[in-house]
Amino acid sequence: MAKYFPLFIDISKKTFLVVGAGNIAARRILKLKEFGCKIIVVAKSIAVTIMDLQDDRLILKERAYDSSDVVGVDYVIAATNDKELNEKIVWDCKKAGVIVNDASNYENCDFYFPGIVTEEEMVIGVTSSGSNHKLARRVASAIRYNIKDIVEECRREQEENPKQEDFD
Numbered sequence: 001m002a003k004y005f006p007l008f009i010d011i012s013k014k015t016f017l018v019v020g021a022g023n024i025a026a027r028r029i030l031k032l033k034e035f036g037c038k039i040i041v042v043a044k045s046i047a048v049t050i051m052d053l054q055d056d057r058l059i060l061k062e063r064a065y066d067s068s069d070v071v072g073v074d075y076v077i078a079a080t081n082d083k084e085l086n087e088k089i090v091w092d093c094k095k096a097g098v099i100v101n102d103a104s105n106y107e108n109c110d111f112y113f114p115g116i117v118t119e120e121e122m123v124i125g126v127t128s129s130g131s132n133h134k135l136a137r138r139v140a141s142a143i144r145y146n147i148k149d150i151v152e153e154c155r156r157e158q159e160e161n162p163k164q165e166d167f168d
Contacts, residue, residue, distance in 0.1 A: 011032070012036045012037060014037055016032055016038070016040070016073065016074065016075045017076045018039060018042070018077045018079060019077070019086075020043050020077075020081070021041055021047050021050050022079065025050065026049050026050050028103075033053065038057050040061065042061045042063065043062065043080070044063065046060050067092045070092050074099065075099050076089060076093050076099070076100045077100075078100060078102045086103070087105075089102070090102050
């Protein structure tokens, strides 16, 4: 079962390893760069769009992934087109105790970028430490909207099957 990306942590000083250099990796990198994360990208071939983003916080390593790459990083994003390689990355992370996101299989994830709010809003929420009241209201509204049907189903079930007695 996937765990949700932890809310209200400051990711600005964290180190992310992104394995892969395609569209998914590029989107993750763009979001992480907004908050000054240190990002290490490892891929056999790195797209020009990612190369153009290189600065002192974005380190590009154009080579094959190695298990030792997960050592010393806070988070890993497995964003390759190779499902077996992504699973190997997940396995390496589990062994090393590193938090991992498998972009090809959310069942393998310790965190993911949820679809309830946009990725941009989620990253803002991650770094806001609860001080952004407008965002908090938006997230609460989005959550209520997305679980409305589940809550309604639970209410109907409770009405149809009321408790017969209280337990001590």
